[in-house]
Amino acid sequence: MPGGRPLWQRAGKREPEKEEEAQRWIEAVIGEKFPADLPYELALRDGIILCKLMNRLQPGIITKVNVSGGDYKYMDNINQFQNACVKYGVPDVDLFQSTDLWDQKNIALVTQTIFALGRTAYKHPEWRGPYLGPRPAEENRREFSEDVLRAGQAVIGLQAGTNKLASQSGQNFGASRKIILGK
DSSP, rough: OOSSSOOHHHHHHHOOOHHHHHHHHHHHHTTSSOTTTSSSSHHHHHHHHHHHHHHHHHSSSSOOOSSSSSSHHHHHHHHHHHHHHHHHHHGGOOOOHHHHHHSSSHHHHHHHHHHHHHGGGGGTTTOOOOOSSOOOOHHHHOOOOHHHHHHTTTOGGGOOOOOOOOTTTTOOSSOOOOOOOOO
């Protein structure tokens, strides 16, 4: 795997419909449209929109958004967004690398991170705005009494077959064993 990632991730197979859905969600959350003259990846590139998004989901999570100052400051916005995502509860395996957005190496992964953020918003009851993607599954923990657990130990799973009426009597596979003495 040259480059450290599978080919499908490096190639960054973009899905325009997913990007549109992510863009519509971001616009709904922040209350403003993406710049009409910029494509999706360039509108996100300076990290300003991403920082606004995080601050709407959780006010004050990013204290200073750099709106000017050049490349270094814009890269800082992207890093602040990623750190805020982790604080917000997005699993770090769902985060894109800064270069994926800045150098536009893998815009599909950027979109995947936005969807992960949208799913994480479901876990924040204080968030009343729009959500992105399906609600994540929640743990369905069960507690069993000792009696129920003991009763379960006596059950043989169906995949093991049955032990009813089973014995070894009368087993006869092939010819019987012959012991020949005196040779």
